[in-house]
Amino acid sequence: MTGPMTGPVTGPVTSATLAAFSAAWNRHDIDALMDFMSTDCIFQSAAGPDACGSRHVGAQAVRQAFAAVWHAVPDAQWVGGRHFVHGDFGVSQWTFTGTAADGSRIEADGIDVFTFRDGKIHLKNVFRKVRPNLPAPR
DSSP states (O other): OOOTTTSOOSSSOOHHHHHHHHHHHHHTOHHHHHHHEEEEEEEEOSSSSBTTBSEEESHHHHHHHHHHHHHHSTTOEEEEEEEEEETTEEEEEEEEEEEOTTSOEEEEEEEEEEEEETTEEEEEEEEEEEOOOBOOOO
8 A cells, every 4th residue: 555645545544645636636536536446346426316426336337427427527626625524424525617618717625525335435425506607718
């Protein structure tokens, strides 16, 4: 296993683990992200047809859903991260920024609610406060 800025650490999940997970998102590093996830992981996105958004179950489905975020918003970043862990439960707070396919800017505040199992992220459940699209940068 690698250190807190490049990949998961051994032992229980801590706020430093979630900070490293966030850093992997900002690097668009799918392999590092998946190292943090359990093999039977679940990702519940902020939007989708169900009350939970879109639900992706299992490492392969989660990997594809994570990668789709960067496809949709190639300059996606999660800034201002704050992370909290208590036992097998954690929260990351952030501001999502990026550029949509139509060129408009996206900015949304949100949180990830996590559950952990055996030192890995088992569930990543996303909640966002979406603001109207901002004008494209000039």
